[in-house]
Amino acid sequence: MAESKGPAGPIPRRRVWVARALVGGLVAIGAVAAVAVQLGPASAQQPGPSNSTTAEPGSSALTIALRADLDAYLRTQGPTEHVSAAGLSVSLPDRRSTIDVSAGTMRFGASPPVLASSLWQIGSNTKAFTSVLLLQLEAEHRLSIDDTVQKWLPQYPQWSDITIKRLLNMTSGIPTYEEQPAFLTDYAADPRRYFSDERLVSYAMPAAPTTGYSYSNTGYILAEMVIEKATRDSYEHQLYSRIIQPLGLHNLYYSPHLYPAWVTAREPAGYFFVDQPPPPFADLVGRDVSRYTLSYARGAGGILATTHDMTVWERALYGGRLLPASQQAELMSLVSETTGQPIREASPSDPAGFGLGVQQVFNSTLGMIWTYEGGTFGFRTLHMYVPNSGVIIAVGLNSQSTQDRIGALVASAYGTLLSHGAIHATPVPSAGSPRTVAVAASWTGRWAG
Numbered sequence: 001m002a003e004s005k006g007p008a009g010p011i012p013r014r015r016v017w018v019a020r021a022l023v024g025g026l027v028a029i030g031a032v033a034a035v036a037v038q039l040g041p042a043s044a045q046q047p048g049p050s051n052s053t054t055a056e057p058g059s060s061a062l063t064i065a066l067r068a069d070l071d072a073y074l075r076t077q078g079p080t081e082h083v084s085a086a087g088l089s090v091s092l093p094d095r096r097s098t099i100d101v102s103a104g105t106m107r108f109g110a111s112p113p114v115l116a117s118s119l120w121q122i123g124s125n126t127k128a129f130t131s132v133l134l135l136q137l138e139a140e141h142r143l144s145i146d147d148t149v150q151k152w153l154p155q156y157p158q159w160s161d162i163t164i165k166r167l168l169n170m171t172s173g174i175p176t177y178e179e180q181p182a183f184l185t186d187y188a189a190d191p192r193r194y195f196s197d198e199r200l201v202s203y204a205m206p207a208a209p210t211t212g213y214s215y216s217n218t219g220y221i222l223a224e225m226v227i228e229k230a231t232r233d234s235y236e237h238q239l240y241s242r243i244i245q246p247l248g249l250h251n252l253y254y255s256p257h258l259y260p261a262w263v264t265a266r267e268p269a270g271y272f273f274v275d276q277p278p279p280p281f282a283d284l285v286g287r288d289v290s291r292y293t294l295s296y297a298r299g300a301g302g303i304l305a306t307t308h309d310m311t312v313w314e315r316a317l318y319g320g321r322l323l324p325a326s327q328q329a330e331l332m333s334l335v336s337e338t339t340g341q342p343i344r345e346a347s348p349s350d351p352a353g354f355g356l357g358v359q360q361v362f363n364s365t366l367g368m369i370w371t372y373e374g375g376t377f378g379f380r381t382l383h384m385y386v387p388n389s390g391v392i393i394a395v396g397l398n399s400q401s402t403q404d405r406i407g408a409l410v411a412s413a414y415g416t417l418l419s420h421g422a423i424h425a426t427p428v429p430s431a432g433s434p435r436t437v438a439v440a441a442s443w444t445g446r447w448a449g
Contacts, residue, residue, distance in 0.1 A: 030421035031146075043349075050346030063099055065089065070103035073405075078104070081401040082286065085114040088413060089307035091315055092422060093390030096113040100308050107269035107288065117251065119266045120396030121294065122310060122381045123301040123374025126254075128317055128331075130223050130299040131168050131357035133238055135327040145356075149279050152226045156201070158208055164226060165330075167219035168356040171340050176216040178296065180204065181278075188280035191292035194257050197221045200296065213340035213354065217300040220357075224299030235299055246330045247316055248270060252305035257295040264291055264302065270378020271399040289378040290398075301374055307381075310394035314383050317358075318370060331356045375400050382406050386414070389423040 070086040077083060085104040092099075100116035136405070137143050143152070145168070152158035159174060166172040178181055180203040186193070204218040224235045231238055239254050241424050253263055270290035277285055294302045315321075320328045334353030336343045346353045346362035353360045359372050373382040380401075383394045393410055417423045 008387055046163075054092055062422055063101060065416045065420060066099060066413055067101040067103055069409065069416055070101060072412070073409045074104050077403075077405055080403050081397070081405070082108075082271045082399045083397050083401070084108045084111075085116060085118070085268040085396075085398040087116065087118055087120060087307045087396040088409075088410070089311045089394045089416065090413065090422075091311035091392040092417075098308050098311050100306075106192070114268060115266075116270055116308065117266060117306060118396075119251070119263065119304045119306060120381050120398075121254070121267075121270060121290070121301075121376040121379040122303050122305050122396075123297070123376045123379065124217075125310065125372055125374040125381055125383060126297070126299065126301045126303045127168075127220055127374075128372075129239060129243060129303065129313075129357075129358035130220055130227070130235075131331060132317070132322050133227050133235075133242060134164060134168070134223060135323050135331055135356070136242060136249075137230055138330075139226070139324050139327050143226070147226075149222065152229050153222060156222070157206075158206060159222075162209060164223065165356070167223050169333075169335050170213055170215050170219065170337075170354050171335055172212055172216060172219045173214055174216050174218045174222075175204040175207045176214075177201065177203035177218045177221070181280075184278050184280045187296060188284065191284075191289065192258065193293060193295075195293065195295040195298075197225050197298060200298070201225075211340070213335060214335050217297075217332065220300035227299070243313075245321070247312060249305070249309045249312060252303060252309040254303050255294075256298055256302065257293055258291075259294070259304065267304065268398040270376065271401075272377050273399050273401045275402040285375070292377070294376065297376060301376060307394040307396050310381065310383055311392045314385055314392050314394070318385050318387075332358060332360075380404065380406055382410060384410055384414075389422050391417060408417075 064090060069418065070088055074083060074086055083104070085102070085109055087102045088100070090099040101115040102116050102118060104114050105111045106118070107113055134143070134145060138145055143164070145165040146163050148160060149156055149162045149167075152164075153372045154160070159172070162172045162174070167174075168224070177200045183200075183203040187195075200221050201218060207282065227235050227238055230421060236254055236256060243249070244252055244254070253259065266390075267290055269288040272284045272287055272289050274281070274285065323331060332341050332355050334355050335341060336350050337352040337354050338350060343350055343353050345362045346368055348362060348364065351362045358370060361369055361371055363369055366386050367384050369384055371382065371384040375381070377400055379394045379396065379398055384394065390412070393413055395406060395410055395413070397406055418425060
């Protein structure tokens with residue numbers, strides 16, 4: 001692929017991120033484990049209006065309460081997680097507009113306030129977009145997700161029998177490139193350099209694949225390459241023409257390298273704030289890394305969006321608006337994140353499953369939820385869809401931090417929605433017996449899996 005100028009970004013599961021950052025000394029970049037709430041192109045579009053309710057004077061009591069949730073998080077967790085900015089959007093099943101709130105400042109120190117129109121690097125929430133593109137191509141009979149790497153990318157014979165589906169559901173066993181010392185050294189030496197997809201894959205070579213479930217951003221770079229091979233077109237153009245423009249996502253952007261200034265002007269600073277980073281990254285701690293390249297992420301995690309547009313996308317994704325029924329079923333087919341074997345759904349005994357760029361978690365309070373935390377070197381974003389209530393919540397924070405309680409923020413917002421009657425508790429089966437959801441705004445969150 002020819003080198004081009006534009007943006008992207010990924011990160012593995014939060015539990016894995018923390019363990020590797022503290023124990024293995026390796027920085028992970030991409031998607032993060034699902035939250036489990038517990039009781040006790042160059043053609044990028046110019047900015048467009050958001051169909052949303054913002055926390056302005058005269059806002060409803062619910063909007064004010066949700067903004068208070070963000071304010072409380074910044075007070076209690078801001079110093080620990082080095083967060084100055086937070087954004088949150090709620091999509092309720094019975095209304096077309098979202099409730100969008102924001103709190104904090106665009107950077108530490110005197111700066112403009114964060115707005116509902118601010119943009120966040122959504123990290124591995126990007127992966128579902130890549131999966132949908134491939135499934136759309138399958139529906140058009142241009143490829144099959146059971147095709148092998150050998151068919152589309154014969155230049156990688158060591159992975160010849162791995163299918164596209166295994167690239168997407170994290171059972172390929174291909175090493176993840178961003179953990180490799182050579183990548184860490186190269187990125188730290190010049191954080192504005194361009195990384196082509198071929199170069200990223202080269203960091204994972206010549207390793208042979210392992211077995212079972214193993215989170216790998218390399219699989220999604222290979223998936224991006226398959227899209228471009230099958231369409232004879234750029235990933236960026238396919239993304240805009242098939243998803244971004246048809247859904248009217250006027251505040252969601254993708255570029256495979258550096259974003260233009262008119263996009264980054266709406267983006268808060270993004271801080272790398274990880275304990276005991278690998279030596280090449282020591283100088284990045286506490287720094288604003290938001291304007292550096294996202295070419296290290298690409299189709300594994302390179303999208304920027306408002307939290308509002310995140311909820312619009314997730315509503316279309318889970319609502320089946322993007323795929324025929326058979327491909328929708330493939331998207332949501334799961335493997336256990338414990339065993340790597342197929343499972344029908346997450347359960348108390350096997351609580352986390354991974355689909356094709358989506359994650360399902362069983363929670364004893366909420367039942368089955370679809371959720372994903374994505375991250376780049378300077379941001380964390382999380383969405384949660386709760387089928388029992390129909391609500392979708394999206395949250396953005398402007399740091400990548402070893403300490404991470406974004407799950408607690410989502411839990412607090414969910415409790416606020418319940419306490420204001422915006423959604424209603426419903427019985428949820430737990431460990432074989434029905435249980436009524438009772439939610440308090442003081443819930444805490446933790447990462448499952």
